Amino acid sequence: MKSKARLMQGNEACVEGAIAAGMRFYAGYPITPSTEIAELSAERLPLVGGRFMQMEDEIGGMAAIIGASLTGAKSMTATSGPGFSLKQENIGYASIAEVPCVIVNVQRGGPSTGMPTSPAQGEIMQARWGTHGDHPVIALTPSSVRETFDLTIKAFNFAEKYRTPVILLMDEVIGHMREKVQLPDPSEIEIIDRKRPDCSSEEYLPYEADNDLVPPMADFGTGYRYHVTGLVHDETGFPSNSTAVADKLIRRLSNKIEIHRDEIESWEEENTEDAEVLILSYGCVARSSKSAMNILRERGIKAGTFRPITIWPFPEKRLRELAAKVKTIVVPEMNLGQLVLEVERICGCNAKIEKLNKVSCEIIYPEEIVSKIEEVL
Amino acid sequence: MKMEDIKAGEIQNEKVVINPAWCKGCGICVAFCPVKALELKNDKVVMVDVDKCTQCGMCELRCPDYAIYLRRKKNEKQG
Amino acid sequence: MPSVLVENYFRTEKLPQIWCPGCGHGIITRSIASAIEKSGIDKNKICIVSGIGCSSRAPGYLDFNTLHTTHGRALAFATGIKMAKPEIKVIVIMGDGDATAIGGNHLIHACRRNIGITAIVYNNSIYGMTGGQYSPTTPKYDKGTTAPYGNIDKAFDICKLAASAGATYVGRATAYHASLVTSLVQNAISNEGFSLIEAISMCPTYYGRKNKKGSAVSMMEWQKNSAINISAAAKMSPEALEGKFLIGELKNSPEPEYTNEYQKIIDRLKKESQ
Incomplete structure (x- = not known):
């Protein structure tokens, strides 16, 4: 049975999705424009037997969710630009120690304190490379309230399945926008839980991966006494200074995402069959792109849209196919050109790539995309 | 403690066991032995006078390297 | 084979430890294991968490659920563990720089919340791992x-800091007073709320050498001669206490524990919804 339709904010949908996915621990620090996620988590979690904590700072929020996840609790934190910067070191910890967790970043204008109440898309590259060292990343970008619900669940599922931090990269528009949403029945929702060991505690090697490159994970307190560290470690979990161990670990961490690209990557495309110009965008801008496409089609220009839902890993294969078919790819972004770098890398010389950038901390309007395309065609 | 419990390289008498492989020769146990039964020889602790040892346990308590400890008494549970 | 205590509570295959000759950290770590043995808690229900630095290598040698985190953040990780699974006894081992410089904010707030964590600060008055830089307790x-x-810089008094921030059990001992470390940690573990034990350690390699404090033995002699038990100090004149520091149980005033308080909210909401 479907729930009744509700008018809901993106930040609210994020919490609803998290609870539906099984979130039982939240720790964070208040920051605009993500604060509603903390407020609603504080309200909802104790009702389902979960726990909420307002930590003393952003770093503490990130650290606490890693600790909680090690006990088996599905955990999340939410923040915005400055807080996302502060969390980076411990995001790296979650990567190397392979602790499932979800980090929501509702993007606002930056750098620094920037424009706290206005939207931006400035953390595309930070989501990929924010923490030091080579590390795997999954980052999802919703562009509607309902999709925020769905992708929050997906973020938890990916975190659990691949034992990795997953970033839900929202923006202020999606976070604060209200839309009519009909949530699915819980029975229709796919929930994935982390693999737990089926061997005895004596046989358990906490970082010995299965064929999927993901090691089963025991909850702290259940008899599997093991060591977790942010140092390079071998299968036993204990630190190692071996160069061979380091090489093997860092490659496996990266490969466990790489070999599952087909399962992870998702995107949405429209009117790409005959498109001559492709508008590639994500988050709130993708909504403008859709309107722009419709306007252009009415004016006889064969426009299509491509919206990566997982920006990391980027749906590379599909974009390469499209780049061979279209003449021009226009990439509107609310930054000075971040994801376009990835688009240029993937497409090479196959298509002409045009940037449309805005850093005034306001959304890119459909008319701006239309004029850009009319100008470059 | 039975003889077979003692690993190769461990030195024991009827009162203490010394593991020279773990001893870093800091001299703490020697300095704080109330009866001066211990000495450092070649940077490792040795018991020089077993008769003096009262098994007070101060050496075991303060050894940072767990390299000296009391022999378990007969009625004590084996590890 | 090592002593019964070491055999039962240490990962003996990881020994000998990496600390320098004469470092007090091994003594304090043994005293903690002894306190856990005396408290009789199931090893599977104990989690030992550390940050970064010399002291933070301790959990790797101990046979429990162990977590070696990032610099200064041990208490924040530990807070997540305790909050998500309150039945776990959480013990946090930190160094002086780890606990009071980079991790100072987490320290005062863990104290303030009175969350059920036992924090043990190995205070050797120096950053040892990075080679002897001054710390907030130098x-x-x-x-x-x-x-x-x-x-x-003026040095922090870690115990006063913790007590005034709200820790409900606070004590201090030294590597020399290793038995006192054990009894204080044992009491700290049985305190439901937040406890902090400052264990004065010694770093003959860096702090000792830089400041001409002599060998590990002479640094321990200093601990022996400068530490006054709080019960004895009550009968001493201020002149006699000049240059001395207090050891023993410095604060013991139980208050409601944080995760229990949260559980009350969960229980109340459950009751209201019925």
């Missing part, structure tokens, strides 16, 4: 590699 005018002309 005495004024002492030297470190980053204070070549003498440190002009």
